[in-house]
Amino acid sequence: MMPIGHYLILSLALLLIGAAGVITRRNVIIVLMSIELILNAVNINLVAFSRYYGDVAGQVFALFIIADAAAEAAVGLGIMIAFFRNRETVLADEMDLLKW
Amino acid sequence: MRAGGEAMNAPGYFLAHIWLIPMFPLISAAAMLFFGRLMSKEAVNLFCVGSVLLSFLHALGAMLTLFARPAEMRFYQEIFFQWVTPGAMPTGAGMVNFVADWGYLLDPLSCVMVIVVTFVGFLIHVYSIGYMAHEGGYYRFFGYLNLFMFSMLTLVLANNLLLLFVGWEGVGLCSYLLIGFYFLKKSASDAGKKAFLVNRIGDAGFLLGLMLVSTTFGTVRFTTQGLSDPSGYSGILQTLGGMMAQHQFVYGAPIFTAIGLLLFVGATGKSAQIPLYVWLPDAMEGPTPVSALIHAATMVTAGVYMVARMSAIYQLAPVALDVIAIVGTTTAIFAATMAMVQTDIKKVLAYSTVSQLGYMFMALGVGAFAAGVFHLMTHAFFKALLFLGAGSVIHSLSGEQDIRKMGGLRYAIPATSVPFMIATLAIAGIPPLSGFFSKDEILGHAFNRHLMMDRYFALWAVGLITAGLTAFYMFRLLFEVFYGMSRVPIEIEGHIHESPKTMTVPLVILAFFSIVSGWLALPVLWGEESPFQRFLEPSLRGVETDTSRIMFAHHGLLVEVALMGSSVLLAGLGFYLAHKLYIENPKLHGQIAAAWPRLHDLLVHKYYVDEIYDALFVNRIKDLSTALGLFDSKFIDGLGVDGTGWVTLFFSRISMWWDKWIVDGLVNLLGWFPRFLSMPVRMFQTGVFSTYAVFILIGLAILLGYYGHHVQTFVRSMH
Amino acid sequence: MLDSIVFYFFASIAVISAMLMITRRNAIHSAVFLITTLLSTAGIFLQLRAEFLFIAQIILYVGGIMVLFIFVIMLVRLDVPLPQIRSPLRQRIAVFVAVIVFAEAAYIVWKAHAMQGQGILIPTAAPADKLPPNTEDLARSLFGMYLLPFEIASVLLLVAMIGAVVMAKKRTNTP
Numbered sequence: 001m002m003p004i005g006h007y008l009i010l011s012l013a014l015l016l017i018g019a020a021g022v023i024t025r026r027n028v029i030i031v032l033m034s035i036e037l038i039l040n041a042v043n044i045n046l047v048a049f050s051r052y053y054g055d056v057a058g059q060v061f062a063l064f065i066i067a068d069a070a071a072e073a074a075v076g077l078g079i080m081i082a083f084f085r086n087r088e089t090v091l092a093d094e095m096d097l098l099k100w
Numbered sequence: 101m102r103a104g105g106e107a108m109n110a111p112g113y114f115l116a117h118i119w120l121i122p123m124f125p126l127i128s129a130a131a132m133l134f135f136g137r138l139m140s141k142e143a144v145n146l147f148c149v150g151s152v153l154l155s156f157l158h159a160l161g162a163m164l165t166l167f168a169r170p171a172e173m174r175f176y177q178e179i180f181f182q183w184v185t186p187g188a189m190p191t192g193a194g195m196v197n198f199v200a201d202w203g204y205l206l207d208p209l210s211c212v213m214v215i216v217v218t219f220v221g222f223l224i225h226v227y228s229i230g231y232m233a234h235e236g237g238y239y240r241f242f243g244y245l246n247l248f249m250f251s252m253l254t255l256v257l258a259n260n261l262l263l264l265f266v267g268w269e270g271v272g273l274c275s276y277l278l279i280g281f282y283f284l285k286k287s288a289s290d291a292g293k294k295a296f297l298v299n300r301i302g303d304a305g306f307l308l309g310l311m312l313v314s315t316t317f318g319t320v321r322f323t324t325q326g327l328s329d330p331s332g333y334s335g336i337l338q339t340l341g342g343m344m345a346q347h348q349f350v351y352g353a354p355i356f357t358a359i360g361l362l363l364f365v366g367a368t369g370k371s372a373q374i375p376l377y378v379w380l381p382d383a384m385e386g387p388t389p390v391s392a393l394i395h396a397a398t399m400v401t402a403g404v405y406m407v408a409r410m411s412a413i414y415q416l417a418p419v420a421l422d423v424i425a426i427v428g429t430t431t432a433i434f435a436a437t438m439a440m441v442q443t444d445i446k447k448v449l450a451y452s453t454v455s456q457l458g459y460m461f462m463a464l465g466v467g468a469f470a471a472g473v474f475h476l477m478t479h480a481f482f483k484a485l486l487f488l489g490a491g492s493v494i495h496s497l498s499g500e501q502d503i504r505k506m507g508g509l510r511y512a513i514p515a516t517s518v519p520f521m522i523a524t525l526a527i528a529g530i531p532p533l534s535g536f537f538s539k540d541e542i543l544g545h546a547f548n549r550h551l552m553m554d555r556y557f558a559l560w561a562v563g564l565i566t567a568g569l570t571a572f573y574m575f576r577l578l579f580e581v582f583y584g585m586s587r588v589p590i591e592i593e594g595h596i597h598e599s600p601k602t603m604t605v606p607l608v609i610l611a612f613f614s615i616v617s618g619w620l621a622l623p624v625l626w627g628e629e630s631p632f633q634r635f636l637e638p639s640l641r642g643v644e645t646d647t648s649r650i651m652f653a654h655h656g657l658l659v660e661v662a663l664m665g666s667s668v669l670l671a672g673l674g675f676y677l678a679h680k681l682y683i684e685n686p687k688l689h690g691q692i693a694a695a696w697p698r699l700h701d702l703l704v705h706k707y708y709v710d711e712i713y714d715a716l717f718v719n720r721i722k723d724l725s726t727a728l729g730l731f732d733s734k735f736i737d738g739l740g741v742d743g744t745g746w747v748t749l750f751f752s753r754i755s756m757w758w759d760k761w762i763v764d765g766l767v768n769l770l771g772w773f774p775r776f777l778s779m780p781v782r783m784f785q786t787g788v789f790s791t792y793a794v795f796i797l798i799g800l801a802i803l804l805g806y807y808g809h810h811v812q813t814f815v816r817s818m819h
Numbered sequence: 820m821l822d823s824i825v826f827y828f829f830a831s832i833a834v835i836s837a838m839l840m841i842t843r844r845n846a847i848h849s850a851v852f853l854i855t856t857l858l859s860t861a862g863i864f865l866q867l868r869a870e871f872l873f874i875a876q877i878i879l880y881v882g883g884i885m886v887l888f889i890f891v892i893m894l895v896r897l898d899v900p901l902p903q904i905r906s907p908l909r910q911r912i913a914v915f916v917a918v919i920v921f922a923e924a925a926y927i928v929w930k931a932h933a934m935q936g937q938g939i940l941i942p943t944a945a946p947a948d949k950l951p952p953n954t955e956d957l958a959r960s961l962f963g964m965y966l967l968p969f970e971i972a973s974v975l976l977l978v979a980m981i982g983a984v985v986m987a988k989k990r991t992n993t994p
Contacts, residue, residue, distance in 0.1 A: 002822055
């Protein structure tokens, strides 16, 4: 058996890569994809612990996360399309309506 | 006191009600003030003329009551209330409790004055009914006239100098009101102002004299005689007597001279002597009855009355008496010269009045107080008659007053011309009319003085010459108005009409008295004292000193006749000259005037006295007023008011600057501060969510770093 | 032994494709690399004996979500390469902070590893043949204890569906 730490490190790495992607990329679609990556990393973490604790709740939770990710991707893309229709841009830098 | 004496001294109705005499006209004056506007002419007549009639009747009754008493008891004094009580005062008589009261004194002197004032006043009131019938302000006229009567009666009945002054001021006020009766006419209102102001100057002197009297004697009451209970009261006469007895003062002491001269200053103002006579000719702007009453018969005689009343002091001040005599005589001839060339009928009479008043003061100045008062009485009759007659002439000619436009009126208006002629004869001193007797008394006493003192010849001589001048200008007036060719303008000639009965009847009555009143002095012809003088003597008796007796010495019969003859001679000379110049050869006076043009101008322009006064005093005071006004507007208004405004603005600007820059600046600073602080913080709100994600990550890093090492322990404790 | 090899294989593919994903300019490339990452993750799941999730991951994530993504990318015309990302500062900060966090967390894990058998890392995995059948186990849990969250998740999906439809609807006449 592998020590659980390996899975944790893997999950962490994927999470951080996804976070970096969120921060760095200007293209909103890429950002949304990075968010999917983060959710995925969390899934790995959950499943790893589920295996090592013998509790299936982790997997249930991961299943829910997948469902949620799907919903979120659908809605997010819908918003993005609506935004694109208005603004003709997909660049995150130009979506600064919340600026002071 | 015996019972008979007590009964004789019982006041009786008229004396006890002596206060009604001034009260009647006061009530009707008040009625005019409140209700006059609503009253009809008849009602006004009833009130005003009726009140004066009542006063006259009461005065008559009072006089008869007084006559009934023996000579020494002919005093009645009643004090109504204490008026001024300032308290303890150091005086020449020691520390006294000064009191001035409101009280009336009836003695022979005030009795004569009251009769003259009410009688002539009544006649003039009756005359005014006719004269003022077509004038506006009917009730106002009678209201003022009655107010005047009240003031004059207060003046003559006053028992002390202060109350006399109240009446003095009152008649001055009424004179102003009545002279300026036609106040819409500028010359009239100016004349009223002039009269009042010139009077006031005299009053200043009077007041100083009054104060000097009160501090010297500790009282202003004339005498304590006639009081039912004289204890507790003091009078000037009594106090003076005490002082002289104790040799506190001597005959001719400077204090008496000072008092006498100061009081006389007031008399010059009121009685139109040099130098304060200038108001009287201008006073002719008022209605003619006013001129008759106030400026002939009554007000102007107030000065004479006052000096006579204060005879006790004057007799001890020979210097003052000399001054009075000289001023009076000078005024007499001065005014007479001016009367010779006047062309306004009333102005001639005005200057004549000034001249005759001068005679009265001459009499007072030589110590003949009774003679002065006698002339006052006769003059009241014939001068009032002359003025009323002049008013009648003016009325008949529908307002014409220039004698050059008159002439030959004696047939047109005989009811006026006959009394006028009688008055002219009287004033010229033609025997046996009254003027002759009174004027002769004065000249006689003047000559007497000369004989006694071996000075003062000039007084008598000038008086004599003035008598001639008087005759001349009066006959001139008579001839110009009533005789000769008619020079009346055509448009008026058709309207000449006789005046109504209310105007002519008083003329007749006054003419009667102008003839008769002089006969009181008839005994003088045969060397006795006139009854008039005897009557007045108790009032005029001064404090006994050795030298005061000199005044009343008599001269011999021959001298008396010579004097009388000389005055008649000069009167006849005046008549002759007037006749020559104005009847025989009417152009002659014009030629004479042309021959001496500068002299004529000087006289016509009244010696330019008005102009001199203007230049010396009036305009200088106006300059002072202008200067002060300029001071006020420039300095006070400029510095004070405007300056205050400027200072206030200045401070408000500073406040504004303070408010704008400091206060608002602080507020703005307070506002700027947070903004300044928040500037860096604002940078974080980019609106770009990736920035926010960075911060989340950074936060995570920090949290992990800080709490990381706790993780194992934390979890360990979980199990 | 085999476990480790499989793990490392899938792990490295995942990490490398993830890194590639976030650096591609072309969105389609990024999407493809995400697909590979997700597939590797599925492999990880399988290695962890989570069979149902392995299948679910492939069908749902890759077959559903990523297809959706590619649809949208192609709809919005993003396959055109975009200019180079600006703000290198942000990039560097991101990388830097990520590295820091990784370092910290890795350190923690390593530390925890030192205390094997204690703390969070107490349990050792049960041997594989001793495990209950995964799908059955999952179903029992899902429809047993976690029935409510299951129902809620379905509501969530419904809402998301409606929301997405509303969002993407073309507005014909705006007021």
